[in-house]
C-alpha cells in the first residue's frame with residue numbers, strides 16, 4: 001500500500017493553521033517559586049510574572065517582549081496550575097522568544113536547560129543535546145534550531161501573536177514553542193529512587209545556558225546566540241491531571257540518523273475516532289500542509305487502531321530538521337510530537 005490510498009484521502013482535510021477552541025482550565029504556569037537572575041547579568045527584562053499565564057508570542061520573525069530574562073546562568077522556577085503528567089507524546093511546552101532570521105530553520109535563539117520536579121526539592125534535567133559547531137555564533141549570529149534538542153529557546157512562539165491569532169497554545173504545531181516529553185526522563189535516576197513522579201510534575205525550572213561554557217548531556221559545549229540570556233514567556237501543560245482520559249490519540253515519531261522518519265497515528269477507540277482535519281505539521285517550526293509533507297511517505301502499517309507512515313528514502317546528511325505533528329480525536333483529546341534529526 002502506498003500513501004496514495006485511503007490515509008491520504010483522510011489527511012486531505014488537514015490545513016496549515018486553523019482556529020480551535022481554547023482550553024477552559026488554566027494550563028499555564030501560575031506561580032513564581034524562585035528567581036535568580038545572577039544580578040541581571042546580560043541585561044534584559046526582569047519581570048518573573050511575565051513567565052506566568054498564556055504565551056504572548058511574537059510570531060515567526062519577532063521575539064516577544066512579554067518575557068522574563070533569566071540572566072546569564074540564572075534560573076527561574078515556576079509552579080504549574082495543574083500537575084503535568086507523562087501522557088502520549090509531548091507533555092508540556094516552554095515558550096521563549098526565539099525568532100526566525102537568515103534562512104529556513106535559522107533563528108536567533110538563547111537557550112535554557114529545562115528541569116522538572118514533583119516534590120519541589122528534587123529536579124531532573126531533560127537530557128539536552130547540541131549538535132552545532134563548537135564556535136561562537138557572535139552577538140548577531142544565528143543558529144540552526146535543529147542543532148538543539150531538549151533545550152528551551154529555539155522554536156518561535158506563534159501562540160498569542162498577532163500573526164497567528166487563532167493558534168492553540170496547547171497544540172505542539174500551532175503554538176510554536178519548545179516541546180518536552182517526560183518520557184525522555186523515564187530513565188532518570190530520580191525516578192528509580194522514587195524522588196520524581198512523572199505522573200505529577202508540579203514545578204518547572206529554566207536554567208540559562210552559558211554559551212561556550214555549559215555542557216549538554218553528552219559533554220559537549222552548547223553554543224547559542226547573543227550576549228544575553230534566555231527569555232521566558234510561558235510554560236504550558238498539554239498532558240496533565242485534568243485530562244487523564246486513556247482513549248486520546250497517540251502519535252509516535254522517530255527520525256533516523258539517515259533522515260528517514262516514521263510517524264505512527266493511533267487511537268485506542270479506533271482510527272475512525274481521529275479527527276483527520278485536526279492534523280497539523282511543522283518543519284523547522286514553520287507550520288506546513290500536513291498532507292503535502294506526508295505525501296512522500298509510504299503506509300507501512302494499517303490496522304483498526306491507526307496506521308504508520310514512513311519516509312522510504314534517506315535524506316542528505318547536510319539536511320537537518322525538526323519535525324512536529326499534532327492531532328486530536330473527535331472528543332477533543334490531543335497529542336503532539338516533536339523531534340529533531342539526530
Ligand SMILES: [Ca+2]
Nearest residue numbers: 086087089182
Ligand atoms: Ca509524554
Ligand SMILES: [Ca+2]
Nearest residue numbers: 097098110231
Ligand atoms: Ca531570547
Ligand SMILES: [Ca+2]
Nearest residue numbers: 247269273329
Ligand atoms: Ca479517542
